[in-house]
Amino acid sequence: MKPIRVGLLGLGTVGTGVVRIVEGHQSDLQSQVGSEVIIEKVLVKNVDKSRSISVPHHKMTDNAWDIIRDPDINIIVEVMGGIETTKEYLLEALERGKHVVTANKDLMALHGPEILAKAKEHQCDVFYEASVAGGIPIIRTLSEGFSSDRILKIMGIVNGTTNFILTKMSQEGASYADVLKEAQELGYAEADPTSDVEGLDAARKMAILGTLGFRANVALEDVSVRGISSVSKEDILYAKRLGYEVKLLGIAERQDEHISLSVQPTMIRKSHPIASVNGVFNAVYVHGEAVGETMFYGAGAGEMPTATSVVADLVAVIKNLKLGVNGQQAIVTYKEKKLKTDEQIEYKNFILLHVQDKAGVLARITQVFAEFEVSLASVLQQPNPDNPEAEIIIITHDASKASMDKVLKHFEQLDVIRKIKSVYRVEG
Ligand SMILES: NC(=O)c1ccc[n+]([C@@H]2O[C@H](COP(=O)([O-])OP(=O)(O)OC[C@H]3O[C@@H](n4cnc5c(N)ncnc54)[C@H](OP(=O)(O)O)[C@@H]3O)[C@@H](O)[C@H]2O)c1
Numbered sequence: 001m002k003p004i005r006v007g008l009l010g011l012g013t014v015g016t017g018v019v020r021i022v023e024g025h026q027s028d029l030q031s032q033v034g035s036e037v038i039i040e041k042v043l044v045k046n047v048d049k050s051r052s053i054s055v056p057h058h059k060m061t062d063n064a065w066d067i068i069r070d071p072d073i074n075i076i077v078e079v080m081g082g083i084e085t086t087k088e089y090l091l092e093a094l095e096r097g098k099h100v101v102t103a104n105k106d107l108m109a110l111h112g113p114e115i116l117a118k119a120k121e122h123q124c125d126v127f128y129e130a131s132v133a134g135g136i137p138i139i140r141t142l143s144e145g146f147s148s149d150r151i152l153k154i155m156g157i158v159n160g161t162t163n164f165i166l167t168k169m170s171q172e173g174a175s176y177a178d179v180l181k182e183a184q185e186l187g188y189a190e191a192d193p194t195s196d197v198e199g200l201d202a203a204r205k206m207a208i209l210g211t212l213g214f215r216a217n218v219a220l221e222d223v224s225v226r227g228i229s230s231v232s233k234e235d236i237l238y239a240k241r242l243g244y245e246v247k248l249l250g251i252a253e254r255q256d257e258h259i260s261l262s263v264q265p266t267m268i269r270k271s272h273p274i275a276s277v278n279g280v281f282n283a284v285y286v287h288g289e290a291v292g293e294t295m296f297y298g299a300g301a302g303e304m305p306t307a308t309s310v311v312a313d314l315v316a317v318i319k320n321l322k323l324g325v326n327g328q329q330a331i332v333t334y335k336e337k338k339l340k341t342d343e344q345i346e347y348k349n350f351i352l353l354h355v356q357d358k359a360g361v362l363a364r365i366t367q368v369f370a371e372f373e374v375s376l377a378s379v380l381q382q383p384n385p386d387n388p389e390a391e392i393i394i395i396t397h398d399a400s401k402a403s404m405d406k407v408l409k410h411f412e413q414l415d416v417i418r419k420i421k422s423v424y425r426v427e428g
Pocket of ligand 1: 009010011012013014015043044045046047049062078079080081082103104105106130131134300301302303306
């Protein structure tokens with residue numbers, strides 16, 4: 001077979017890893033795909049920038065069309081990031097019959113259906129394993145490994161930055177602001193950390209996982225999002241005392257044909273395997289109707305782990321080329337998307353209230369829960385030595401989101417409650 005010529009868009013963290021693996025593992029790759037794999041051209045912003053790997057100068061370009069419109073290039077590997085312009089490049093590449101491998105979750109979460117439809121129209125492959133959880137092969141696992149099963153629940157720690165912050169807060173009793181600053185200094189958090197800490201990055205990944213897991217087109221707007229910026233060290237202390245860790249969990253669930261997706265800081269029982277995923281590591285827990293519980297763990301980002309997934313996609317495209325079966329996506333979204341209503345979404349809740357320290361307060365509070373048919377698993381009342389008020393910690397049984405919203409709205413008006421200090425979803 002003729003050499004496979006790859007156009008690489010981007011030579012940053014991931015692109016550098018792609019070049020290292022394609023060059024370093026060339027003989028293994030050739031044995032698997034039966035042809036030489038050549039990085040033909042590389043797109044960068046600045047061709048004169050000094051880099052940690054050497055790519056011949058004549059292969060570098062700052063003009064994407066040199067690559068997209070090169071008839072000798074068979075496959076585009078997109079690791080430049082960005083959304084609208086990048087989409088334009090990839091759509092034209094597909095129109096020209098080039099296959100695409102991308103690590104771009106922002107692009108796939110927002111425009112995945114359009115890109116996949118274009119790929120189908122032109123019988124091209126689009127693979128995006130690295131877009132969720134970097135080095136963990138979760139996309140292929142959901143689309144192929146679990147193709148025979150019906151997925152009931154996916155829980156993911158899919159953002160390393162927030163997991164690093166919450167782990168440090170838990171292990172060192174540090175405040176959110178202090179750990180965020182440290183994460184920025186270490187390069188784990190961006191100068192503007194909003195997308196990570198407010199849960200948007202995780203929501204994009206959950207939209208991709210939900211689409212694959214439930215075989216229905218899940219959009220970013222279908223994922224309810226709450227980030228970690230309001231998590232206090234006191235909340236984490238309470239969670240630990242009660243046997244929980246606080247993690248930013250993406251949760252996608254299915255019951256009958258109805259699905260729900262969310263990202264929120266969640267109190268997860270310490271005995272659950274996902275509770276012990278620490279630092280920048282990622283993990284995805286998948287519960288299938290037939291297979292039961294499974295979990296996948298590994299590096300969610302970084303040069304070599306992410307590039308491993310990108311090059312694995314490249315191998316998959318080349319194998320399809322040899323078989324002449326490109327463009328037949330292993331997964332099709334054949335199911336109609338039916339989202340659960342707030343009445344149908346149910347989970348346990350942790351609520352921490354600051355209340356007046358006097359008789360009868362607890363009765364007033366439990367009465368509100370009863371009124372909205374929320375049953376309680378445990379109630380703990382304790383005076384706070386630093387506070388003239390008392391603290392009440394409540395853990396509910398499964399309650400609908402609609403009922404809980406009504407309870408909390410009622411609490412805002414209740415004179416015996418000084419403050420609704422914190423509310424968390426509880427799992428495990
Ligand atoms: N980093 C990770 O661990 C990781 C993990 C999973 C997924 N991803 C995804 O992989 C993609 C790349 O991430 P990265 O961390 O490798 O990014 P990065 O280090 O910022 O590298 C981006 C590269 O693309 C080039 N580039 C960007 N915009 C360009 C433009 N408009 N025209 C020409 N060249 C352009 C840059 O050129 P210069 O070098 O000249 O600046 C650079 O080489 C993103 O979609 C990201 O979400 C990253």
